[in-house]
Amino acid sequence: KAGVTQTPRYLIKTRGQQVTLSCSPISGHRSVSWYQQTPGQGLQFLFEYFSETQRNKGNFPGRFSGRQFSNSRSEMNVSTLELGDSALYLCASSAARPDTDTQYFGPGTRLTVL
Amino acid sequence: GDSVTQMEGPVTLSEEAFLTINCTYTATGYPSLFWYVQYPGEGLQLLLKATKADDKGSNKGFEATYRKETTSFHLEKGSVQVSDSAVYFCALSDRSGGTALIFGKGTTLSVSS
Numbered sequence: 001k002a003g004v005t006q007t008p009r010y011l012i013k014t015r016g017q018q019v020t021l022s023c024s025p026i027s028g029h030r031s032v033s034w035y036q037q038t039p040g041q042g043l044q045f046l047f048e049y050f051s052e053t054q055r056n057k058g059n060f061p062g063r064f065s066g067r068q069f070s071n072s073r074s075e076m077n078v079s080t081l082e083l084g085d086s087a088l089y090l091c092a093s094s095a096a097r098p099d100t101d102t103q104y105f106g107p108g109t110r111l112t113v114l
Numbered sequence: 115g116d117s118v119t120q121m122e123g124p125v126t127l128s129e130e131a132f133l134t135i136n137c138t139y140t141a142t143g144y145p146s147l148f149w150y151v152q153y154p155g156e157g158l159q160l161l162l163k164a165t166k167a168d169d170k171g172s173n174k175g176f177e178a179t180y181r182k183e184t185t186s187f188h189l190e191k192g193s194v195q196v197s198d199s200a201v202y203f204c205a206l207s208d209r210s211g212g213t214a215l216i217f218g219k220g221t222t223l224s225v226s227s
Contacts, residue, residue, distance in 0.1 A: 043217040
């Protein structure tokens with residue numbers, strides 16, 4: 001079974017721009033979560049989508065948003081980019097119950113904001 | 115709120131040495147506990163998990179036991195290899211209506227031959 005895929009793998013943007021990252025979950029997985037990884041703050045939860053609905057949200061500003069499509073693929077968007085948004089953005093998927101809380105991660109998208 | 119505390123790294127060991135990476139947690143409910151590993155330039159790989167007290171997770175020679183009385187989930191391996199060099203993350207999921215993971219800061223392990 002193919003793993004979680006994320007595109008693009010690397011991205012360079014300038015301050016003020018916006019960016020969209022994409023995630024395709026493992027086949028059959030309905031939950032997709034997004035995380036931000038930085039050297040200073042570590043791994044932080046952004047949000048989770050399940051059946052096209054946001055089920056959970058972390059403590060990030062409204063510039064960070066996401067959505068999920070009917071095929072469970074997910075996108076996250078960051079508007080008005082700031083230098084501090086430079087990070088590795090990781091997507092994770094998980095199956096429906098009973099194995100709901102085991103998340104499988106993609107390779108990440110490395111975003112650099114100049 | 116819930117939190118995870120890991121021992122500070124880096125941890126430097128010789129091949130075949132015994133490994134322990136300490137992890138303690140704070141949670142109001144009964145979380146699931148995980149260890150993930152991250153190799154350079156890659157995402158996170160699930161190493162092992164435990165979902166209730168006294169459960170032992172194991173994989174690839176790594177083990178960790180869910181200790182509710184000490185709120186700990188220490189990672190151990192009897193004999194490390196150079197290929198085990200990576201960053202290890204302890205995490206919990208409180209399962210309160212979602213699957214959000216709360217991670218520790220990570221511990222870098224470096225194994226030399």
